[in-house]
Amino acid sequence: MSLSKNPFDANVSLAGRCNCGHHTSQAEHDAEAVAEREALESRAVEGAVMRALFPDDQLRRNFLKAVGVGTAYAAVATLFPLAAAREAFAESTGPLEKTKLKVGFIPITCATPIIMAHPMGFYAKQGLDVEVVKTAGWAVVRDKALAKEYDAAHMLSPMPLAISLGAGSNPIPWTMPAVENINGQAITLAMKHKDKRNPKSWKGFKFAVPFDYSMHNYLLRYYLAEFGIDPDKDVQIRSVPPPEMVANLRAGNIDGFLAPDPVNQRAVYDGVGFIHILSKDIWEGHPCCAFAASKEFVTQTPNTYKALLKAIIEATAYAKKAEHRKEIAAAIAPANYLNQPVTVVEQVLTGTFADGLGKVQKVPNRIDFDPFPWHSFAVWILTQMKRWGQIQGDVDYQKVAREVFLATDAAKLMQEVGLTPPKTTSKSFVVMKKTFDPAKPEAYLKSFAIGKS
Amino acid sequence: MTTLRKPWLAPLLSVLLLAFLLGVWQLAAQPETTVVDPGLDPEYAALIGAAAAGGGQSAMPTPGEVGGKLWAHLTDPFYDRGTNDKGLGIQIGYSLARVLAGYLIAVALAVPLGFLIGMSPLAYRALDPYIQVLKPISPLAWMPLALYTIKDSGTSAVFVIFICSVWPILVNTAFGVASVRRDWLNVARTLEVSPLRTAFTVILPAAAPTILTGMRISIGIAWLVIVAAEMLVGGTGIGYFVWNEWNNLSIANIIVAILVIGVVGMALDTMLARLARAVSYRE
Numbered sequence: 001m002s003l004s005k006n007p008f009d010a011n012v013s014l015a016g017r018c019n020c021g022h023h024t025s026q027a028e029h030d031a032e033a034v035a036e037r038e039a040l041e042s043r044a045v046e047g048a049v050m051r052a053l054f055p056d057d058q059l060r061r062n063f064l065k066a067v068g069v070g071t072a073y074a075a076v077a078t079l080f081p082l083a084a085a086r087e088a089f090a091e092s093t094g095p096l097e098k099t100k101l102k103v104g105f106i107p108i109t110c111a112t113p114i115i116m117a118h119p120m121g122f123y124a125k126q127g128l129d130v131e132v133v134k135t136a137g138w139a140v141v142r143d144k145a146l147a148k149e150y151d152a153a154h155m156l157s158p159m160p161l162a163i164s165l166g167a168g169s170n171p172i173p174w175t176m177p178a179v180e181n182i183n184g185q186a187i188t189l190a191m192k193h194k195d196k197r198n199p200k201s202w203k204g205f206k207f208a209v210p211f212d213y214s215m216h217n218y219l220l221r222y223y224l225a226e227f228g229i230d231p232d233k234d235v236q237i238r239s240v241p242p243p244e245m246v247a248n249l250r251a252g253n254i255d256g257f258l259a260p261d262p263v264n265q266r267a268v269y270d271g272v273g274f275i276h277i278l279s280k281d282i283w284e285g286h287p288c289c290a291f292a293a294s295k296e297f298v299t300q301t302p303n304t305y306k307a308l309l310k311a312i313i314e315a316t317a318y319a320k321k322a323e324h325r326k327e328i329a330a331a332i333a334p335a336n337y338l339n340q341p342v343t344v345v346e347q348v349l350t351g352t353f354a355d356g357l358g359k360v361q362k363v364p365n366r367i368d369f370d371p372f373p374w375h376s377f378a379v380w381i382l383t384q385m386k387r388w389g390q391i392q393g394d395v396d397y398q399k400v401a402r403e404v405f406l407a408t409d410a411a412k413l414m415q416e417v418g419l420t421p422p423k424t425t426s427k428s429f430v431v432m433k434k435t436f437d438p439a440k441p442e443a444y445l446k447s448f449a450i451g452k453s
Numbered sequence: 454m455t456t457l458r459k460p461w462l463a464p465l466l467s468v469l470l471l472a473f474l475l476g477v478w479q480l481a482a483q484p485e486t487t488v489v490d491p492g493l494d495p496e497y498a499a500l501i502g503a504a505a506a507g508g509g510q511s512a513m514p515t516p517g518e519v520g521g522k523l524w525a526h527l528t529d530p531f532y533d534r535g536t537n538d539k540g541l542g543i544q545i546g547y548s549l550a551r552v553l554a555g556y557l558i559a560v561a562l563a564v565p566l567g568f569l570i571g572m573s574p575l576a577y578r579a580l581d582p583y584i585q586v587l588k589p590i591s592p593l594a595w596m597p598l599a600l601y602t603i604k605d606s607g608t609s610a611v612f613v614i615f616i617c618s619v620w621p622i623l624v625n626t627a628f629g630v631a632s633v634r635r636d637w638l639n640v641a642r643t644l645e646v647s648p649l650r651t652a653f654t655v656i657l658p659a660a661a662p663t664i665l666t667g668m669r670i671s672i673g674i675a676w677l678v679i680v681a682a683e684m685l686v687g688g689t690g691i692g693y694f695v696w697n698e699w700n701n702l703s704i705a706n707i708i709v710a711i712l713v714i715g716v717v718g719m720a721l722d723t724m725l726a727r728l729a730r731a732v733s734y735r736e
Binding site for chain 1: 497688
C-alpha cells in the first residue's frame with residue numbers, strides 16, 4: 001500500500017502511521033492485512049466444503065449443535081482433506097490467457113469499482129492492462145459488448161438477463177458475475193414542482209429513465225404504481241441517456257427522472273432540480289449496475305476472467321469503506337473518467353449532500369457497494385419485466401437467475417478479498433413495505449393491481 | 454461580380470458584426486449579480502454551484518470564458534491524459550482520419566459507378582429509385598444497423614460516412630457524364646477514337662466540374678456526419694469531445710468545439726473549391 005499512497009492527498013499521512021491510523025507503521029498495517037486475508041481464504045475453503053456437504057444450512061447448524069465443533073471438524077477432515085484444499089485454493093491459477101483488456105463504462109457513479117480500479121491500480125495488481133472506455137449510452141455498450149469490442153462491460157443489472165432472454169436483442173448467453181453498487185439512485189424533479197411532493201399529483205408528468213431494461217425503469221414504475229399512477233397511461237416514461245438528462249430537465253422537456261448519480265446531484269449543483277426521494281427509500285439495498293461479460297469470455301479465458309473479477313471485487317471492497325470515499329471521488333472525477341466537479345461526486349459517495357431544497361442531508365449509505373449477485377434480485381427483476389410486458393409467457397425464474405447471476409464465483413472471490421459473502425444465494429426483501437418471496441414469483445406478480453400481465 | 458471600390462470595406466463590416474454579436478452575447482450572458490441568499494446555510498451553499506446558491510440556474514458562459522477555454526485548448530492541443538481524455542488536436546485528427554477514409558472509399562466507388570450510370574440511360578433509370586430512396590437517410594438511422602452488422606464501432610463510423618457521402622458524388626457524376634455535349638462525342642466518333650479513350654479524354658474533362666461539385670457537397674456532408682456519428686459511438690474524435698463536455702454541461706467547451714468544427718469544415722470546403730476551379734473550363 002505504501003507505494004500507492006498519494007503524497008498530494010490531505011487525508012493520507014506519509015510519516016509514521018499507516019493509512020487506517022490503527023497501526024504504528026504501514027508495514028504493520030500491511031502485515032495484518034495479509035494475515036487477515038490468509039485467514040479469510042482458509043475460511044472461504046472451509047465454508048465452501050461445509051456448504052457442499054450440507055446444502056441445507058439448518059442441517060449444518062443442527063449437525064454442529066449435536067456433535068460439537070471439535071468433533072465436527074475432525075469428522076469433516078477425515079472425509080475431506082481441508083488443509084490440502086486450502087493450499088490448492090491459495091495457489092495461483094494458470095497463466096492469464098490475455099492481459100490487454102477493454103472494459104466499457106457509462107460515466108456514472110454506479111461504475112465506481114470499474115472506473116476506480118484503473119487509476120487506483122486494482123487491475124494492474126492482477127497483472128492486467130485494462131483500458132476503461134467511456135461509452136455514450138446503454139444500447140451502444142450492449143452492441144459493443146456483443147460485438148466483442150469490449151471484453152467486459154458496465155451494464156445495468158437487468159441487461160444481462162434481457163440479453164440472455166433475447167428481449168431487445170438476439171438471445172446470447174450473458175453473465176453477471178458481480179453487482180457493482182447498491183442504492184445510489186434518486187428521483188429528481190424540476191424546481192417548478194417543488195410543492196408537488198405527493199406522487200398522486202404527478203399525472204401527466206414526463207419522466208426520463210436511462211434505459212428500458214434498467215432498475216431505474218422498474219423502480220420508477222413500481223413507485224408510481226404504488227401511488228395509483230399507471231406508468232403506461234397516466235405519465236410518459238422515456239429512455240434518455242444520463243448525460244442528457246440535466247440538459248433536458250433544464251429545458252423543461254421532462255418533469256423529472258429516476259436517474260443514476262451524479263446526474264441527480266448535478267441537477268442540484270446547477271440549480272435545475274431537487275432530489276425528491278433516494279432510491280434506497282424505495283428499496284433499501286437494491287442492486288443497480290453490474291459488471292457483465294459474455295459466457296464465452298467466462299468459459300474460454302477463465303483465468304483472465306477470474307483476475308478481472310477479482311480486481312473488480314477488490315475495488316468494490318475498497319469502495320465499501322466510508323473512509324475511502326473522498327479519495328475515490330477525487331480519483332474518478334477528472335475528465336478521463338466521470339468528467340464532473342469533484343464536489344458533486346464527493347457528495348454522492350460520502351452521502352453528505354445538498355438536496356436542492358436548502359437542506360444538507362447526511363445519508364452515509366446513499367450509495368453502497370456490495371458485489372454479491374443475489375439470485376433473488378434476478379427473480380425480482382424478471383417479475384417486473386413480465387409485469388410491464390417486456391417478456392411474455394412462462395419464465396423459469398430460478399434457472400435464468402442461476403445461469404446469469406454467477407453468485408458462486410462472486411462468493412469465492414469476495415472471501416478472498418475480505419468480504420463476507422452470504423451463506424445462501426436467495427433472500428427475501430422489502431420493496432416499499434411489501435415483502436418479496438423469491439420462491440413465489442408468480443404469486444407476487446399477481447398481487448399487483450397495476451401492470452400489463 | 455463587380456469589383457468593390459473599397460476592398461477593405463467587407464472585412465471591416467465582418468469585424469464590426471463580430472464585435473456587435475460578441476457584445477450582445479456578453480450582455481445576455483452576464484450573470485445576475487449572484488448574492489448568496491443570506492438565509493442559506495453556509496454548509497449547504499458550499500455544496501452547490503455559485504448560480505444555484507444565488508437561487509438561480511447556472512448561466513451561459515460569457516465570451517471571455519469561452520475565449521479562455523479556446524486559448525487553453527489551442528496552446529495545448531495534443532495532450533493525452535488517458536483513453537477518454539485527449540487534446541482537441543488529437544480528437545480532430547481522429548475525426549479527419551475517419552472522414553477521409555469514408556470519403557475516399559465513397560469517391561473511389563461513386564465516380565466509376567456514376568460514369569457507368571451516366572453513359573447508359575437504361576442503368577440510370579433502373580438505379581434511380583434506389584438512389585432516391587437511400588439518399589435522404591440520416592446518418593443516425595444507419596448507425597444501429599451498422600453497429601449490429603459490422604460489429605466494430607470504428608468501421609461503423611467510416612461506413613456511415615461512406616454511405617452518406619456517396620450519393621451526391623454518384624448523382625453528380627452520372628448527371629455530368631450524361632450531359633456531355635453530343636457534338637463532342639460525335640466528333641470523337643467521327644475521328645474513330647476508342648470508347649475507353651473517349652471516356653478519359655473527352656467525357657472526364659467535360660464532366661469534371663460537375664463531379665467536383667458533387668465531391669464538394671459530399672465532403673461537407675461527411676464532416677457533418679462525423680460529429681453525429683462520434684457522439685453516438687463515443688471513444689475518440691471531435692464528436693466524442695462534444696458529447697463528453699455535454700456530459701459535464703460545459704457549454705464553454707462545447708462552443709470551442711463548435712468553432713473548431715466550423716473552421717475545419719471551412720478548410721475542407723476551400724480545398725475542394727480550389728480543386729474545382731482547377732478543372733473548370735469555359736465553353
